Amino acid sequence: MNYEVIRGALTNRGTVLPKAQITLQPTDEEFYLSMFGMDNSIHEHLEVNRDPQTGKFSVTGFAGSYFAEFLYFDLDRDGDLAGSLASTCDLLKRLYSRFQLSPKQLFLCFSGSKGFHVGLHQSLFGGFAPSPELPKQLNVLAARLLAECHELTLAELQTKVVEAKKAGQNFADVDLSIYNANRIFRVINSRNAKSGRYKVGLTSTELLNLPLDELLDLAKAPRPDYKPEARLTAQTPLAGLIALWEYARTFDVAAFSKQTGVKNGTSGGGIDRDFFAPPQPGERDNTLFKQACHLFDHSQLYESHVLQLIACINQTSPVPLPDQDLQRIVKSAFKRTQGNRGQAKASVLTPQASTADHVETFSHWQEEWLDYYTQKPSPMTCLVPEIDEDQEQSLKGKLCVLIGSGGTRKSYFLQNVIAQNVLGYGNRFLYSSMEMGKPETVNRFLDMYFEPEDGVPASKVLQGYARQSKDETRELLRTGSESIADLLILTGNGGKTTQDYERDIQDTIALYGSLDGLAIDGLSAMGGKGKDETERFNLITLELKELAKRYNLFILLICHTTKACQAYTRDARPFVRGSEKILDNSDFSICFANIIDKVSSTPENIKFASHLAHIKYYNKRGSGKMLNELLQFDGLKKAFSVSSAPLLDYPDYDTFVREHNQKARKAAKDEDPF
Structure with a gap:
């Protein structure tokens, strides 16, 4: 699992590290992590999407699987921190009333600036399955959870969200726009340069009972000894939250996005008429990679066939890429889309799914033979x-x-x-x-x-x-x-x-x-x-x-x-x-x-x-x-x-x-x- 790491200026983006290599120590500098983790295919994405002029990497457009440890609510009311606190306390009370979810089971933080963060660990929902659609699914989950707390239907919530936006506010002070794949979240015990305060963890007793001035005093310095009141990662799933996650997981995400105007995550729809247009300088690697991925995803073509087609498209570019670059791009697209294609047809879980391809010609097996003996070596040992x-x-x-x-x-x-x-x-x-x-x-x-x-x-x-x-x-x-x-x-x-x-x-x-x-x-x-x-x-x-x-x-x-x-x-x-x-x-x-x-x-x-x-x-x-x-x-x-x-x-x-x-x-x- 990998996160984008941003230190110092918000423009310092594009650095992605495995979770195990990220140390969360108190710091006086700006420190953010991506809200969503990314699978290991992010490293191939970064190589393909490197800006040739600046040398910087970008996670934008990543099409792999995302994962999330928490469902976060970001509550703030611009210019009214006391109002943000009141709304946060109200949300905690509603979660307890509707789901019997104790505030002690939540990850609570003062953001260091305008509001508060409330985190519900995935264990409460039975776990969030990694998916390219996870940001959208959590958007649906947050909206549905908020609707349940306020005894509204999803349609009624959408109406209230729109009305609040027109008034320059968020319904219940909850920002439902944060669930996009590129969202970054301030790290606990890091300092907000504008306010001079730290994002700090809070106990439920502190958040529900302390006056705002005392909460702000707590944020004058990091709180490295803060620990959540419950063991967040090992909580018993709640039936009501499991049902909401199942609803969000199977919800028509595309329809939801269209209805609410959400533009996060990756598109699951069709391609536009210019998708296979000639790649332009500065965008050649990225364009050809996406085109190769689409051909692999929507056809039964072999890697050599896709390489021929991508080579033809490359020749229409004003400045075609060298052949070795094309081979690298197509190989990366093959790994990204086809490396585990056989998994989708696994005969153990779905034995009937594999019957259609039991009979093949000798030439098909020859192609697999060639792939087997020309693949990148993957040494292993049995000790002896x-x-x-x-x-x-x-x-x-x-x-x-x-x-x-x-x-x-x-x-x-x-x-x-x-x-x-x-x-x-x-x-x-x-x-x-x-x-x-x-x-x-x-x-x-x-x-x-x-x-x-x-x-x-x-x-x-x-x-x-x-x-x-x-x-x-x-x-x-x-x-x-x-x-x-x-x-x-x-x-x-x-x-x-x-x-x-x-x-x-x-x-x-x-x-x-x-x-x-x-x-x-x-x-x-x-x-x-x-x-x-x-x-x-x-x-x-x-x-x-x-x-x-x-x-x-x-x-x-x-x-x-x-x-x-x-x-x-x-x-x-x-x-x-x-x-x-x-x-x-x-x-x-x-x-x-x-x-x-x-x-x-x-x-x-x-x-x-x-x-x-x-x-x-x-x-x-x-x-x-x-x-x-x-x-x-x-x-x-x-x-x-x-x-x-x-x-x-x-x-x-x-x-x-x-x-x-x-x-x-x-x-x-x-x-x-x-």
Whole structure:
């Protein structure tokens, strides 16, 4: 998620940063953020829309998905701050009366100048789905919410808004024009240069009870210690607000905009007659990009065909762009519009939608073959170099199952794969931890990301810091994990179905622009259909394989074994719980086993070497290669690596028992006096 950041003058626009890189510290300068966040395709938009004369970037016309954490109301009455305060208090009372929404559940601020801001977190509405239409949807939501508070229909509210505008005012002092895609919002604890006051947070008690003069005194300095009275991000959705959001989400936004004269967001209508007119100097990149996007969106043309058409249009320009620039523009348009087109036809959520394109000619598949082998390399790793080599460094579109009994450190290996791909290759992973609590999950990743101190794991060290200073530790975690940013997406809900994961995938791509891998821990905790566990697991793995192909993801799935499988069993495939169809549905499998400590073990009392592990890799769909590998495990870093020790020095269970018994017989024979 990304925001436009404006510091100093309002003309300093065009800088867009990921949320994780934005620090909200008190400041004496003007400081604004865009009201709406933007998905990662904003970076391609900025490159295409760079002014060649000034070198500045512009977010104007961004056609990707927006997101919002809050629905804000901006209340001000020009020249009458006391009136603005009265209107804000009135809105709070109406929200409580109509929706039983306590003022303590709101994000309340004095703007630093003419009015007040009231924020309702998206959790109260059940969450705002990212969408190119979100600014318009929130405009509808704000209007409908205001109408409900004043017991008006939407049509009646529109009439009152128009009447208030004619009188140079806003109805109920609420500005309904702020919900446009380019709107910026002053950051809390930043100073308004004109008034000299700061935008500061307020408690409901302060806002409802303090005189205006005392509120203004609070704004003479920033309030860095201010905290909302409720945990805003984890509130229980209210049925009435959920219903209003559903209304706004499904409302005919175009019709609403036309009726109310709203001109925000992006247009969903048709194109004008001059849309494909020759591009003019200064606008060539932007014009050709929009034309290419339209061709991709409204046709089944291949990238090469669109490039030919855009080249023809480019030749009509007074100053045509070079061929390499055209290729860059069309490639960007392809990524923007077509990169995830297959997602719209996902066969897991909508199996009937894909039947129309089951039959294709060989030439169609040749085109996909060309795309596959000429696409930009996207390296990934499975930790073990021999596995990566056998998979030809191509893991996307594949399903890998990790099999082993309890205690064989399958989850540690899975988390290592995630960490290496996120930190080493910049891949984005969605991790579903259904069998582990949030604190323990965070502890493991902290141990992998941060260095231990004096033989103490990083998570333990950071826990000690947190007990001393929560705020300082939060800042340490933020700066220390900047390289992760939004590359690690987490979900901890249990009982998720394949359909739930597809929605998570779509939401992640809409919000962050891409997704490279999905890691699920584990299969037995998933929900799904099937008359028994065998049928359910078979269907789930079939669907996960389809997700891997359709979204071009590397999917890793932890599978448990029956009780007959021991922690030292090196080939756990015959013991996989549910059905061996799981193996048929996967591309390759990795089995996990513990290494027997042969010095301290007996056949009756097996003990394991905690610093070692064994994996057995089988490439079922590809080369057919089978690999046995000894891994080293660093307990401080929770990190796996390939061990240099000979595997033959660490026998499996049968060999250990045989060698142990041979030694026992030899020892008994040596002690026999006869």
